[in-house]
Amino acid sequence: MFRAKQYLESTTHLQLPWTAYDHESMCKRQRLDGSKKVYDLSGYFLGQRRHPLLVEAKKYSVVGSQAAMYTEYLADIYSVTARAHQNDMDDDAEFMWVTWHPFSQNNWAKLTHHEYVREAVREHAERLKLRTGEGGVEIDDELCRLVSTRLWLLVLSDRQHELVLSPEELKLAMMNLKRDGA
Known part of the structure; x- marks a missing residue:
């Protein structure tokens, strides 16, 4: 999770100040049934976008059960x-799944x-606990479309970590970029 945070922040487009370990309440969202989902990281985009971002990080070295976890x-x-x-x-919260190993390769493009x-x-x-009607489950197609526009899927590797800005470099970059909220 911390490597994902460091990589994502080094892009200079994101600020992820909250982790599920330190600030669980900031990483939590409520589902339709009233239960809560806690994400690994929480923060926001910098600059014009300014949307919240909730990140789920999976440091797998093999496929494992990621396909089922991603569907969930x-x-x-x-x-x-x-x-x-x-x-x-x-x-307008956006959601990002970060993994170190691709999964569902036959469906990757979808x-x-x-x-x-x-x-x-x-x-x-x-x-x-979605309502079911005569024809089965009522799923809002427009909401599915909206969710897909807010969805990010990112594959990292340990080697990419060599490209991450150091804290000093990131500070200099952010001062020169003058992105809002940094």
Whole structure:
């Protein structure tokens, strides 16, 4: 998680001041059923964008169970976004899945598409306590599209860490870039 934080902040586009270990309440979002989901990192984009960002980091060296975990993650961010819409509290939060090993390679090109979000929600509908009607689960296609536009999928490697700015370099870069919020 900390390597992901360091890498993402070194892009100079993100500030991630909160971790689930230090500031759990800042990394927590409420799902439709009232339960809470805690993300590994929380922060925001710098500059014009200024949206909140919630990051889930998975330091795997092999595929493992990432495909199932990612599907659950998509269902959760749908539920979190739906809850925010329901309560008129949508802050345009974006969500990022960071991993060190690719997974679901046969579906890789589809993993951030709204159809994939929809299938994840359908698979986890019972756990999310989504209403079912005559035709089954009621899934909002527009919300699936919205979630897919707010979704980031990033693969890091240990070697990329060699490209990260040092804290001193990052401070100099941020002073010269003058990004809002830094």
